[in-house]
Amino acid sequence: MGNCQTHQLEVENFSVHYGRRQVLHDMTLAPMRAGRVTALLGPNGSGKSTFMRGVAGLTRAEGCVRLAGQDLSKLGVGERARLAAYLPQSLPPAVHLQVIEAVMVARRAGEAVSAECALRESTDVLEELGIGRLALRYMDELSGGQRQMVGLAQALVRRPAMLLLDEPLSALDLRYQFAVMDVVRRETRKRDIVTLLVVHDLNIALQRAHDVVYMRDGRLVAQGAVMAVTTPAVLGDVYGVQTRLEVCPRGLPHVLVDGIIGSDG
């Protein structure tokens, strides 16, 4: 599994239009390396989801998206889906399907894989994510957090080279927020994949991501290793809030918000 040679995601001159409205403005990012979790941060409406969908190939975009040197825009739907796994913002729906079936569907939907093979790989992935005991439960019996773990299993069973997660934590309780982040981090390193995720909780991003990308109004504000670019100045610029960064006795960074800067409108 995985490539021996660490690959990277490159995004250059990336723009997206919805009709006449330009949502993303000519974004060029530094290469994002495999094995590292990159958090995409920014206020509502800053274009994070659009960026993810654009990179995943679900929204038409201009510019260049290269993964391991391969231009994704030149690939067909199926080939692109094989390289990039995208997890939409909503939780997997509570349908009357067993967890193992739901994961097998993800494995088999895009390519021809035998049932036995899909079954074995799906069971393996569920075990790796620590939810093997849910395999025979029905999706409509699971909690939101458990369903999100299944969503991750669905993405990982496809053995992607890149994982794109759009707000994977937004519907989860505190415990599952950290459970999902830990799994994402562990699998990203183990499988040596490029992982990009949108999160709203700054503290989780600070503590669990390796790199961050700050966006505002469809433009790149800052990008780099978490502690290197997360400064009160950047946060003020991106979110319009006054913040302090403190490191707790265990060495984990925390953002404290003191107030907002200026007024809206």
Add this chain to the structure above:
Amino acid sequence: MPIKETETRTDGPSDEMARLAARLTGIQASYVKLTRHRVGVLCLMAGLILFSILLDFSLGPAGLGPAALFHALMHPSSGTNAVIVWHIRLPYALMAALVGVALGISGGEMQTVLDNPLASPYTLGVSAAAAFGASLAIVLHWHIPYVPENWMVPLEAFVFAVGSAGLLELVARARGHSTAMVVLFGIALVFTFHAFVALMQFIADEDALQDLVFWTMGSLTRADWGKISVMSLGCLLVLPFCFRAAPALTALRLGEDRAASYGVDTKRLRMMSLLRISVLSALAVSFVGTIGFVGLVAPHIARRLLGEDHRFYLPGAALCGGLIMSLASIAAKNILPGVVIPVGIVTSLVGIPFFLAVVLRKGA
């Protein structure tokens, strides 16, 4: 940065491996068992349909005994009994099951494609549109050049069914697949086309009016071998495509974006699916008239019994539809002695017990 990946494995690697292997075997065995169970349920349904068709065939106002039925069946040109068997009993019984299959699978696909448990050819106006198209052929005698007479009604019904399904898809797409919007639009279609059909009834002459009334009530009495051939040909041509699309439809059930991210071309899938739905429901409606309930309820029963893996769910919806229609056909002939009630009137009466038994029994 001082962040550690937490590993919470306490037992040794060999224990772990053994435990994993045991669980893997357990899950595989149980998956195989589940698959077998589902195939079993499908076989049982198919058996029930055959039995029901047989029962439908052997019961009727003429009160023929098994021996007389068999004799007439073996000797197609031997008097009144043969006419009853070959021109009434057999066509009615087969048509009922075929129409049920077509409506059941249409409803099943529609509920997935429009992501709405209320979707069915009847509730969203496809049936009403088809009936209006057919009424144009019957009442106004609209003819399309080079099309044989007996193809005119199904063809015009088909054109309108496809049109209304296309409208539904357009609205679904424009509104970002908002469930409420699609249902509202479908209901608007139902009312619109019902109004048109009423208008047609108003201006129709006596014969045409009688034909039209058959639609609005849904009746098997117009079934003949020609129509059965067309209907079965339609099913034979379309059903394989439904089943081939089953894995992709299961993925679509998990959400549009999710399916797309698995490499499913969701737009094409939706388009093709709506085309299949239009063909099947238009054929069914144009031959036996508007029949509600089956297309709505058969998928719900199939979902409960077979889950939502569409490789089982779609055949299940088809078989459930066929069974309900066949039972309805039996009821239609036997509720009132000597009278054949239009089948559309009894489908819901026959279907409701199923519905209550299977769908409302939640948490089982």
